[in-house]
Amino acid sequence: xxxxLVTDDEQIMRELVVDTVTLLGHxxxxxxxxxxxxxxxxxxxxxxxxxxxxxxxxxxLEFLKQIQKRRPGQSFxxxxxxxxxxxxxxxxxxxxxxxxEKPFQPxxxxxxxxxxxxSQRMRKENKSLRQQLSGKNFVGQGSVFKxxxxxxxxxxxxxxxxxxTGESGVGKEVLARAVHFQSNRAGxxxxxxxxxxxPESLIESELFGHEKGSFTGAIKTRKGKFEQAHFGTLLxxxxxxxxxxAQSKLLRVLQEREVVRVGADEEIKVxxxxxxxxxxxxxxxxxxxxxxxxxxxxxxxxxxxISSLRERREDIPGLVLYFIDKINGDNGYAVHGIEPEAxxxxxxxxxxxxxxxxxxxxxxxxxxxxxxxxxxxxxxxPGMTPLKASGSSEGEVVLHAGMTVAQAEQALILKTLGECxxxxxxxxxxxxxxxxxxxxxxxxxxxxxxxxxxx
Ligand SMILES: Nc1ncnc2c1ncn2[C@@H]1O[C@H](COP(=O)(O)OP(=O)(O)OP(=O)(O)O)[C@@H](O)[C@H]1O
Ligand SMILES: [Mg+2]
Numbered sequence: 001x002x003x004x005l006v007t008d009d010e011q012i013m014r015e016l017v018v019d020t021v022t023l024l025g026h027x028x029x030x031x032x033x034x035x036x037x038x039x040x041x042x043x044x045x046x047x048x049x050x051x052x053x054x055x056x057x058x059x060x061l062e063f064l065k066q067i068q069k070r071r072p073g074q075s076f077x078x079x080x081x082x083x084x085x086x087x088x089x090x091x092x093x094x095x096x097x098x099x100x101e102k103p104f105q106p107x108x109x110x111x112x113x114x115x116x117x118x119s120q121r122m123r124k125e126n127k128s129l130r131q132q133l134s135g136k137n138f139v140g141q142g143s144v145f146k147x148x149x150x151x152x153x154x155x156x157x158x159x160x161x162x163x164x165t166g167e168s169g170v171g172k173e174v175l176a177r178a179v180h181f182q183s184n185r186a187g188x189x190x191x192x193x194x195x196x197x198x199p200e201s202l203i204e205s206e207l208f209g210h211e212k213g214s215f216t217g218a219i220k221t222r223k224g225k226f227e228q229a230h231f232g233t234l235l236x237x238x239x240x241x242x243x244x245x246a247q248s249k250l251l252r253v254l255q256e257r258e259v260v261r262v263g264a265d266e267e268i269k270v271x272x273x274x275x276x277x278x279x280x281x282x283x284x285x286x287x288x289x290x291x292x293x294x295x296x297x298x299x300x301x302x303x304x305x306i307s308s309l310r311e312r313r314e315d316i317p318g319l320v321l322y323f324i325d326k327i328n329g330d331n332g333y334a335v336h337g338i339e340p341e342a343x344x345x346x347x348x349x350x351x352x353x354x355x356x357x358x359x360x361x362x363x364x365x366x367x368x369x370x371x372x373x374x375x376x377x378x379x380x381x382p383g384m385t386p387l388k389a390s391g392s393s394e395g396e397v398v399l400h401a402g403m404t405v406a407q408a409e410q411a412l413i414l415k416t417l418g419e420c421x422x423x424x425x426x427x428x429x430x431x432x433x434x435x436x437x438x439x440x441x442x443x444x445x446x447x448x449x450x451x452x453x454x455x
């Protein structure tokens with residue numbers, strides 16, 4: 001379903017267009033006045049604009065130019081009863097996708113709408129493929145990232161099964177795609193299966209396919225994901241969630257390199273490279289009897305762990321600039337930068353949701369950024385304390401230029417308190433300050449006595 005904005009001063013025509021596209025299953029908003037449409041266009045955020053040419057106040061060409069200024073690349077269909085070749089050429093030069101002469105049969109409009117939306121879909125797909133092939137969507141500068149990039153270069157050309165571990169949102173899928181697109185399978189399919197989202201009863205048929213009538217609901221023969229990924233790469237996402245019964249079948253397929261569809265006897269050869277991800281500790285799952293040990297060894301031929309974003313803060317500036325570009329491109333925004341204080345805040349934040357959370361935060365900030373430069377106020381980061389203290393690596397004290405002395409002091413105090421498991425007496429001794437000073441400082445940071453305190 002696409003969102004379509006229609007402008008035409010003539011009511012009958014407007015209704016005809018709206019009815020036609022609504023019947024195609026699209027969501028429609030319509031305006032009599034192009035100025036009113038311009039006012040609403042950001043909010044409506046249409047995938048396609050269909051506009052009349054001759055309208056009071058502003059003609060269709062001017063309307064198109066105004067739209068292109070605000071939303072470069074906006075898909076646009078122009079309709080007119082006064083069509084001349086010159087006008088059509090002019091409209092297309094200004095960025096219209098096509099030109100429809102009035103009066104027209106609804107089928108003509110339907111056809112044009114389908115064409116535009118289809119070409120839009122292809123453009124998006126091509127762009128994302130180009131990015132994946134060029135590796136430009138795999139961003140980072142720091143030493144951890146460099147190692148990951150090197151890992152991809154080494155491993156991609158082989159057929160080795162890769163096991164990617166890391167917290168949620170660290171870029172496990174991005175890494176899997178990088179391996180695929182830098183391998184000689186790049187021209188083949190990349191197929192993803194989410195093992196966590198599938199009910200146990202369906203997982204086998206999903207992975208290996210089924211024959212018609214092999215179980216209730218199997219109304220036709222279907223290829224499984226392994227067959228779909230033939231000559232390409234299969235990503236088994238959240239492999240740690242796979243039920244034991246499916247695990248033994250998976251092991252067999254990995255060893256034999258052939259699948260048997262549910263309800264069939266015949267084996268089908270598959271040439272598939274398997275990549276798995278998990279945010280569970282598979283070794284522990286093996287110990288707990290929830291994951292087969294033999295499968296674990298089979299899958300972890302080449303294991304790779306992606307560190308959390310807070311362990312590789314050097315990547316944040318590059319990712320921020322990448323997301324500004326990406327979000328501008330996807331939404332037609334024209335944000336051109338970020339204030340140094342805002343960037344420094346992002347570098348200090350803990351990012352429990354890792355790169356996905358950073359991307360979402362950037363998207364939100366860009367919605368609220370009116371000046372073209374993102375500021376501190378455009379962000380809303382849950383629990384934003386410059387540096388959280390805890391016994392874990394979350395509490396790392398990161399000092400960098402741009403930080404104030406007060407921030408550094410706060411970081412050190414919280415970190416020490418975390419290491420002392422919240423014991424204020426010990427922390428104050430280590431810091432060589434009085435317990436009273438420590439209490440006052442904590443109060444200042446918003447930690448009420450006993451409440452929300454890192455103790
Ligand atoms: N190195 C990177 N460069 C650019 N974008 C990245 C990078 N790593 C991750 N992202 C972006 O962050 C988001 C999360 O990445 P991805 O889906 O790969 O994470 P994940 O580890 O698979 O998460 P989950 O465990 O929740 O499935 C995606 O939108 C992705 O595009
Ligand atoms: Mg994932």
